[in-house]
Amino acid sequence: xxxxxxxxxxxxxxxxxxxxxxxxxxxxxxxxxxxxxxxxxxxxxxxxxxxxxxxxxxxxxxxxxxxxxxxxxxxxxxxxxxxxxxxxxxxxxxxxxxxxxxxxxxxxxxxxxxxxxxxxxxxxxxxxxxxxxxxxxxxxxxxxxxxxxxxxxxxxxxxxxxxxxxxxxxxxxxxxxxxxxxxxxxxxxxxxxxxxxxxxxxxxxxxxxxxxxxxxxxxxxxxxxxxxxxxxxxxxxxxxxxxxxxxxxxxxxxxxxxxxxxxxxxxxxxxxxxxxxxxxxxxxxxxxxxxxxxxxxxxxxxxxxxxxxxxxxxxxxxxxxxxxxxxxxxxxxxxxxxxxxxxxxxxxxxxxxxxxxxxxxxxx
Amino acid sequence: xxxxxxxxxxxxxxxxxxxxxxxxxxxxxxxxxxxxxxxxxxxxxxxxxxxxxxxxxxxxxxxxxxxxxxxxxxxxxxxxxxxxxxxxxxxxxxxxxxxxxxxxxxxxxxxxxxxxxxxxxxxxxxxxxxxxxxxxxxxxxxxxxxxxxxxxxxxxxxxxxxxxxxxxxxxxxxxxxxxxxxxxxxxxxxxxxxxxxxxxxxxxxxxxxxxxxxxxxxxxxxxxxxxxxxxxxxxxxxxxxxxxxxxxxxxxxxxxxxxxxxxxxxxxxxxxxxxxxxxxxxxxxxxxxxxxxxxxxxxxxxxxxxxxxxxxxxxxxxxxxxxxxxxxxxxxxxxxxxxxxxxxxxxxxxxxxxxxxxxxxxxx
Ligand SMILES: CC(C)[C@H](C(=O)O)[C@@H](O)C(=O)O
Ligand SMILES: CC(C)[C@H](C(=O)O)[C@@H](O)C(=O)O
Numbered sequence: 001x002x003x004x005x006x007x008x009x010x011x012x013x014x015x016x017x018x019x020x021x022x023x024x025x026x027x028x029x030x031x032x033x034x035x036x037x038x039x040x041x042x043x044x045x046x047x048x049x050x051x052x053x054x055x056x057x058x059x060x061x062x063x064x065x066x067x068x069x070x071x072x073x074x075x076x077x078x079x080x081x082x083x084x085x086x087x088x089x090x091x092x093x094x095x096x097x098x099x100x101x102x103x104x105x106x107x108x109x110x111x112x113x114x115x116x117x118x119x120x121x122x123x124x125x126x127x128x129x130x131x132x133x134x135x136x137x138x139x140x141x142x143x144x145x146x147x148x149x150x151x152x153x154x155x156x157x158x159x160x161x162x163x164x165x166x167x168x169x170x171x172x173x174x175x176x177x178x179x180x181x182x183x184x185x186x187x188x189x190x191x192x193x194x195x196x197x198x199x200x201x202x203x204x205x206x207x208x209x210x211x212x213x214x215x216x217x218x219x220x221x222x223x224x225x226x227x228x229x230x231x232x233x234x235x236x237x238x239x240x241x242x243x244x245x246x247x248x249x250x251x252x253x254x255x256x257x258x259x260x261x262x263x264x265x266x267x268x269x270x271x272x273x274x275x276x277x278x279x280x281x282x283x284x285x286x287x288x289x290x291x292x293x294x295x296x297x298x299x300x301x302x303x304x305x306x307x308x309x310x311x312x313x314x315x316x317x318x319x320x321x322x323x324x325x326x327x328x329x330x331x332x333x334x335x336x337x338x339x340x341x342x343x344x345x346x347x348x349x350x351x352x353x354x355x356x357x358x359x360x361x362x363x364x
Numbered sequence: 365x366x367x368x369x370x371x372x373x374x375x376x377x378x379x380x381x382x383x384x385x386x387x388x389x390x391x392x393x394x395x396x397x398x399x400x401x402x403x404x405x406x407x408x409x410x411x412x413x414x415x416x417x418x419x420x421x422x423x424x425x426x427x428x429x430x431x432x433x434x435x436x437x438x439x440x441x442x443x444x445x446x447x448x449x450x451x452x453x454x455x456x457x458x459x460x461x462x463x464x465x466x467x468x469x470x471x472x473x474x475x476x477x478x479x480x481x482x483x484x485x486x487x488x489x490x491x492x493x494x495x496x497x498x499x500x501x502x503x504x505x506x507x508x509x510x511x512x513x514x515x516x517x518x519x520x521x522x523x524x525x526x527x528x529x530x531x532x533x534x535x536x537x538x539x540x541x542x543x544x545x546x547x548x549x550x551x552x553x554x555x556x557x558x559x560x561x562x563x564x565x566x567x568x569x570x571x572x573x574x575x576x577x578x579x580x581x582x583x584x585x586x587x588x589x590x591x592x593x594x595x596x597x598x599x600x601x602x603x604x605x606x607x608x609x610x611x612x613x614x615x616x617x618x619x620x621x622x623x624x625x626x627x628x629x630x631x632x633x634x635x636x637x638x639x640x641x642x643x644x645x646x647x648x649x650x651x652x653x654x655x656x657x658x659x660x661x662x663x664x665x666x667x668x669x670x671x672x673x674x675x676x677x678x679x680x681x682x683x684x685x686x687x688x689x690x691x692x693x694x695x696x697x698x699x700x701x702x703x704x705x706x707x708x709x710x711x712x713x714x715x716x717x718x719x720x721x722x723x724x725x726x727x728x
Contacts, residue, residue: 161562
């Protein structure tokens with residue numbers, strides 16, 4: 001069995017704590033002979049800034065390029081609020097996305113039945129919820145140029161960000177959404193603000209044409225992004241796959257994941273296109289952030305991080321067996337009533353980050 | 365008593381139906397001698413396109429400029445999906461906002477106790493909710509240039525929208541938010557994506573400086589727009605006044621209004637700056653849209669429209685007495701258990717648009 005080359009980037013805040021639990025799983029899978037990893041470790045975000053003065057070093061970028069997959073925990077925190085814009089923690093994450101060309105971000109919003117009461121929505125609205133948000137990740141207002149602040153003659157400042165999308169960028173993310181829908185409930189909701197944005201207008205045009213040409217069997221609907229935000233709150237189960245741009249995807253996926261009451265449990269995958277040799281870059285991360293307020297307390301939920309490792313096994317390493325084992329172990333500990341504080345609900349007690357990691361390894 | 369010059373723009377979809385109910389209130393207030401209106405009527409959106417081939421005619425724009433306030437119902441609908449971009453229904457609304465320089469959009473998200481069960485959130489999370497979203501309305505990605513689609517040499521299209529903000533645009537909307545907070549619970553949450561957008565970075569810088577200089581007595585916090593979307597769903601009562609840009613305000617206000625279960629009840633105000641003579645343009649509209657799916661059925665809720673008339677009396681016509689009377693009449697009919705279908709909840713029956721309008725007039 002050849003080893004999977006994995007770059008682990010614990011990042012900031014609770015990142016190192018939850019990464020340690022993922023490493024327990026990595027070690028266990030290796031010892032059990034289920035999956036062999038060659039793990040490199042690197043720095044990203046504030047921790048990279050503290051060490052190297054940049055949000056990710058050239059050395060770590062080279063490791064990311066060489067790896068089969070990157071497993072990243074989270075970046076950012078108030079400690080780095082004052083650092084220059086170009087080296088702020090998020091710049092490391094954005095560079096990884098851009099340089100590895102990870103254009104397709106898959107963000108599931110799943111409500112685990114055991115956690116339906118943890119949602120702020122009424123139970124019947126979210127119980128069994130299973131949405132997949134497909135977010136475009138290397139274009140739009142995140143990367144378009146010009147992106148600058150200039151000082152005007154009158155002393156005022158003027159800031160500009162540019163939203164840009166081209167036909168092929170929209171087509172390739174649309175394809176990812178339609179393909180996923182075919183394996184799910186066969187419905188795609190494409191979302192933009194075609195009523196006020198030219199990029200939204202083009203988005204709708206390209207998705208409509210792609211649908212007609214290549215995916216007429218999939219049900220397609222268009223919904224304005226503001227209306228979609230509303231509908232997520234009103235009746236989330238109407239959605240199957242949501243396909244949207246970088247900025248709307250950022251907001252809508254956060255709203256969707258919060259509905260589930262399972263924020264600490266949701267993994268995500270960011271995938272590139274395959275090159276001539278068939279190699280495809282990929283990065284896996286929890287949907288939650290670095291949670292600086294609870295960092296260092298040993299109470300963070302490692303499940304999204306361990307689930308992200310599971311996604312890596314499934315999508316990058318083609319090891320569905322190991323991925324299933326991880327998903328089952330997570331379901332197993334939940335069924336036993338084990339809860340970290342974020343998903344505690346009415347449970348009598350909660351366990352620590354390390355206890356949750358240990359319990360998942362024991363279950364494996 | 366001099367007459368208030370009001371331009372009524374019923375627009376599309378349910379617009380004409382709910383406008384008819386607002387007119388009943390206008391007539392009643394006139395007959396009762398509480399408020400005298402000089403009402404002009406115009407077309408906007410799809411109805412203007414059908415009549416004139418544009419989303420608002422020059423004649424109606426001149427009426428809007430001359431009016432003390434504009435009362436607009438709603439624009440848009442699938443009927444006009446295929447019309448050219450520049451004359452789509454929304455273009456009329458956007459032109460009114462821009463040409464009247466209505467930079468401050470006030471969108472309350474209020475949960476009426478009688479309707480708390482109509483929310484998809486658990487009752488305790490929304491009961492008594494009272495948030496004011498202050499949205500910048502004449503800048504950002506809605507209006508920035510370039511805004512275009514070009515065809516590239518390889519036949520692909522490339523669409524561009526531009527987000528632009530200057531110091532003074534941010535300052536003036538910040539002032540509106542801080543002033544409102546002083547009359548409410550003294551807290552402003554300013555929201556952007558400073559971690560990925562230069563305009564967000566400038567936004568945070570300008571709001572922070574303004575706060576320090578002019579409003580140190582108000583509590584200020586900054587929250588990223590994606591996190592704010594989450595927090596609105598998780599624990600909305602943490603907010604008092606939210607201050608944000610045009611696009612984030614569009615999305616966040618829709619999410620917030622949906623929380624309340626009162627979407628058909630929420631009015632909004634869009635205000636300009638006072639000119640040398642003290643005159644200030646203003647437009648009042650329901651937060652909800654044109655709801656083409658229920659148009660013509662006589663079941664739409666006219667309360668947000670009538671409430672918008674109330675806001676006009678309060679903010680443009682300085683007639684708090686009449687505004688209070690309207691608010692009390694609305695509360696009165698709700699207390700009597702009268703409900704249109706959108707807020708029916710567990711009520712035994714629902715009433716029509718016209719019955720609701722009549723009931724409010726009777727209550728007055
Ligand atoms: C940390 C930040 C740059 C990032 C984003 O805005 O994309 C995050 O919010 C996310 O959703 O992954
Ligand atoms: C109709 C549309 C142009 C408008 C907007 O995007 O501003 C609407 O969604 C709103 O919030 O008033």
